[in-house]
Amino acid sequence: MPSLIGSWLLIIAVCGALLLRRRYPVAVGWFTVLATGGYYLLSDIDGPLVVVPIVVLYAIAARGRLRAAVAMAAAMAIGVGAGTLVGHSDVTGTAVFMLTGWLVAVVALGSVRHGRVAYAEEEARLRATEERLRIARELHDVIGHNISMINVQAGAALYRLKKDPAQAEDALGAIKASSRETLRELRATLGVLRQVDEEAPTAPAPGLARADELVASAKLAGLEVRIERTGVERSLPAPVDLAAYRIVQESLTNAAKHSGAGRVTIQLVYGERELTLTVEDDGRGAAARPAGSGGGSGITGMTERARALGGELTAGPRPDGGFAVRARLPYGTTGEPMERSDR
Known part of the structure; x- marks a missing residue:
């Protein structure tokens, strides 16, 4: 009777630990491995409880904690092998071999999953970096040219203001046109970046x-x-x-x-x-x-x-x-x- 109560308590504890696997993956993994081993030592009833540490093992490998996953898989394989050596009637050499294969496969699948997620994140970072560079380049070209021309034309206007007022007036008109063009292109660029539902610009693209x-x-x-x-x-x-x-x-x-x-x-x-x-x-x-x-x-x-x-x-x-x-x-x-x- 005490062993039956202990077995049920272990089942509840192992299954309940799954709720914490995201916050404490390694600690939960070791707990499920040890608690599941204790369950099979106390209980004569074989059950699917071994699935729980395997699920946690996959989660750990998928998070990139490969060393911890390998250590847990090795502990499970060694524990089952020790059960075979002491003559446990429910454990055979074939069962040990099959379980070891499952553990290796689970760790490998989790590692592949981690690699795919890491690759996708790196691709997203590279795309974001390229987009930032593209935006910086576009803003530099949009603003830099017109502001530089405004600067040159302003200097020319100041130089010609007294000597040749007509040319100074032309330069000031050019400054006005350049500043208007700068504002137009800047608004168009920022409108694309905001991606708001605004009316598309009607001016021709550069x-x-x-x-x-x-x-x-x-x-x-x-x-x-x-x-x-x-x-x-x-x-x-x-x-x-x-x-x-x-x-x-x-x-x-x-x-x-x-x-x-x-x-x-x-x-x-x-x-x-x-x-x-x-x-x-x-x-x-x-x-x-x-x-x-x-x-x-x-x-x-x-x-x-x-x-x-x-x-x-x-x-x-x-x-x-x-x-x-x-x-x-x-x-x-x-x-x-x-x-x-x-x-």
């Missing part, structure tokens, strides 16, 4: 079709800009079109802000499989650029954009003076030739 706007803004900042197009123009995929636009935008910003350039040439070569983009200026090259600009977020961001498309970008001083940015942007599976319109 692309080479708007390159003339960059040229006009750069001219007001004192740059003479020329665009040369070679090959059959194509309807570019949106990522390629945006990357090309941002590279031109950043290159013009650097030319106006750092190099002291007077002329900039933009070459667009439409190949069969890729767009080749070159921006060259006649400024003072790398010598006039601050240490952070050569390897800072500007050129780094342009390089990341090119690499994300499977292309490449190089930037550096030209042998005959000035600075050059060269990018190769593959079309991918799209990029169909388009009919030229009269310009």
